[in-house]
Amino acid sequence: MSIGLRYRPFAPKCGDRNTCKDRMAQSTIWWLLAGTAIGIELVTGTFYLLMLAIGLAAAAVAAHAEASTTVQIIVAAVVGSGAVLGWRAYKQTKPSSLPASVNRDVNLDIGETVHIDAWNPDGTTTVKYRGANWAVAIHTGDALTIGPHRVVEVVGSRLIVQKQ
Numbered sequence: 001m002s003i004g005l006r007y008r009p010f011a012p013k014c015g016d017r018n019t020c021k022d023r024m025a026q027s028t029i030w031w032l033l034a035g036t037a038i039g040i041e042l043v044t045g046t047f048y049l050l051m052l053a054i055g056l057a058a059a060a061v062a063a064h065a066e067a068s069t070t071v072q073i074i075v076a077a078v079v080g081s082g083a084v085l086g087w088r089a090y091k092q093t094k095p096s097s098l099p100a101s102v103n104r105d106v107n108l109d110i111g112e113t114v115h116i117d118a119w120n121p122d123g124t125t126t127v128k129y130r131g132a133n134w135a136v137a138i139h140t141g142d143a144l145t146i147g148p149h150r151v152v153e154v155v156g157s158r159l160i161v162q163k164q
Contacts, residue, residue: 026072030060051087055080102153112151114161119144127159134159 034056041049059076067075100106114127114136123144125136138144139152139162149161 025063026069027060027063030056030063030072030076034060048084048087051083052080054083101155107154109151109154109159113148113164114151114159116146116149116161118146129159136161138162 034053037049037053037056041047041053055076055078058079059072062072062075097103102110104110109129112129114129114134116125116127116136119125119138123138126133127136128134135158136149137158137160139160142162145163148164150164151159152162153160
């Protein structure tokens, strides 16, 4: 009975003296590239890098399946490009968001009610709102009437209102 090294099927093929170094698996390189893309995305906020990271992860899976290097690169390119194009198509189907001056999610004054007592001849007035005096202008095309008005837009420190 000889005491020696046992055959390890996943060990690299080395010379008689086992002098070669273990090489990093291709899948590990793909996973590191995917992680790097995700890290850069977190710093820059570029969502498209996540789509490219999906392609890199797909290449890592192809490497685990022992595909050739050429197939791995093709998988990364096709899946990453497909994810980017798919995300772009999805974003184009959604309507664009409202500008901040009229978006209730950004400015909580939108939709609130103010009471107008009188208008100046130029179509402006001031009202007491949230404990301060605010300049107010009427929404384009509306009549100058007194009473309750709804805030439809905030431009700087001016409220744009519309009759309720």
